[in-house]
Amino acid sequence: MEKVTGMAQQHFLTQFSDKPRYNTKAVAQETGVPADTFRAWERRYGVPRPQRTEGGHRLYSERDIATIRWLRDRTAEGLTISQAIALMTDGTESSLGWLNTAVDTEPHTWDRLNSRLYAALIDFDATRAEQILGEAFAIYPLEDVFLKLVQPMMIEIGEQWHSGKISVTAEHFATQFIRRKLSGLFNTYNITDGRGLVMIGCAPSEQHDLGALMIAVFLVRHGWQVVYLGSEVPMRDLLETIRQLQPDLVCMAASTTETAIQLLEIGRAVLAMPAPAPAFGYGGRAFNMNPQLTNRMPGTFLGRDAQEVVDAVADILSGR
Structure with missing residues (x-):
C-alpha cells in the first residue's frame, strides 16, 4: 500500500x-x-x-x-x-x-459508506474494509456507525446470499470481519462491576449472533455488566447459569420464526424461577419481521435495534 x-x-x-x-x-x-x-x-x-x-x-x-x-x-x-x-x-x-480514502472529495453519506463497505467485503478485501470503517468511526459516533452502516450492510449481505447473488464464503468473510470488530470493542469496554448484570445469548438453534453481540457492545458502553453467551445456548445450561450468576436480566435473540418459537419455553422457565428471578427480554430479526410473534412471548420485547434495547434495559431495571 x-x-x-x-x-x-x-x-x-x-x-x-x-x-x-x-x-x-x-x-x-x-x-x-x-x-x-x-x-x-x-x-x-x-x-x-x-x-x-x-x-x-x-x-x-x-x-x-x-x-x-x-x-x-x-x-x-x-x-x-x-x-x-x-x-x-x-x-x-x-x-x-484509510486516511487516503478519508480525504476524497465525495460526501461521507451513509449510503456511500454502505456501498463501499459492502463492495470491500464481498471482494474479500479486509484492508479496504478497515479503511472505510476507520473513516466512519472518525467522523461519526460508534453507535451510529453500527446502526446506520454495519447493520444495514449485513442485512443486505444476508439477503444477497439468500438470493444466490453472493457466495457463502463471501457472507462468512463479512460476518467474521464484523464479529472481530464487535468482539474487540466488547473486550475493551466490558467491566466486572456495572449498573446491573445482563446475560445475553441466542436461542438454542440460533447460529447468527451478530445482533446479540452488538447489543452486548452497546450495553457495556452504557455501563452495564454483561455476560455474553453467544449463539445456540441450550436451555438447560442457560437455566443453570442463571442460578449460578443470578443476573438482573436475561436477554435472548432469534432471527427466524423457528428459533423465536424456542424462546417461548425459555421465557416461561426463566420467569418461573424462584426469587430472585431475573427479568426476561427478547428481540432479533424474527420479531422485527413478524411483530405478531411478540403476542405469544412471555417477558418484554426489547426493541428493533441495539439502541432501543439499551433504552429498554434501563427502563426494565430501573425499578428492580
Missing part, C-alpha cells in the same frame, strides 16, 4: 473544526472513552490537544474528538496506546491507509 504522508493526515484532520467547544463530559459521551483515559493520553503523549478556558477547564474541538475516536478503535483492535499514537504521528503504517 502507498505510504501515507504527514500531509495526507493533516488534510484529513482539517475536515474537522479545531474550534474549542466541547467540555470533557461531552467528549466522553461522544466517544465512549472515559475522561480519565483521554486526559492520560494528553498528559503522556500530547494527544488530544484541548484548549483551556480562563478558568482552566478543558475545551475540545471536533478535531480532538475525531482523534480520540481513531485512537479508541486502534486500541480496541489490540494496539497499545503508544503504538496507536506512533501510527498517528508517524503515518508510515499500512493500517493508516
Whole structure:
C-alpha cells in the first residue's frame, strides 16, 4: 500500500473544526472513552490537544474528538496506546491507509459508506474494509456507525446470499470481519462491576449472533455488566447459569420464526424461577419481521435495534 504522508493526515484532520467547544463530559459521551483515559493520553503523549478556558477547564474541538475516536478503535483492535499514537504521528503504517480514502472529495453519506463497505467485503478485501470503517468511526459516533452502516450492510449481505447473488464464503468473510470488530470493542469496554448484570445469548438453534453481540457492545458502553453467551445456548445450561450468576436480566435473540418459537419455553422457565428471578427480554430479526410473534412471548420485547434495547434495559431495571 502507498505510504501515507504527514500531509495526507493533516488534510484529513482539517475536515474537522479545531474550534474549542466541547467540555470533557461531552467528549466522553461522544466517544465512549472515559475522561480519565483521554486526559492520560494528553498528559503522556500530547494527544488530544484541548484548549483551556480562563478558568482552566478543558475545551475540545471536533478535531480532538475525531482523534480520540481513531485512537479508541486502534486500541480496541489490540494496539497499545503508544503504538496507536506512533501510527498517528508517524503515518508510515499500512493500517493508516484509510486516511487516503478519508480525504476524497465525495460526501461521507451513509449510503456511500454502505456501498463501499459492502463492495470491500464481498471482494474479500479486509484492508479496504478497515479503511472505510476507520473513516466512519472518525467522523461519526460508534453507535451510529453500527446502526446506520454495519447493520444495514449485513442485512443486505444476508439477503444477497439468500438470493444466490453472493457466495457463502463471501457472507462468512463479512460476518467474521464484523464479529472481530464487535468482539474487540466488547473486550475493551466490558467491566466486572456495572449498573446491573445482563446475560445475553441466542436461542438454542440460533447460529447468527451478530445482533446479540452488538447489543452486548452497546450495553457495556452504557455501563452495564454483561455476560455474553453467544449463539445456540441450550436451555438447560442457560437455566443453570442463571442460578449460578443470578443476573438482573436475561436477554435472548432469534432471527427466524423457528428459533423465536424456542424462546417461548425459555421465557416461561426463566420467569418461573424462584426469587430472585431475573427479568426476561427478547428481540432479533424474527420479531422485527413478524411483530405478531411478540403476542405469544412471555417477558418484554426489547426493541428493533441495539439502541432501543439499551433504552429498554434501563427502563426494565430501573425499578428492580
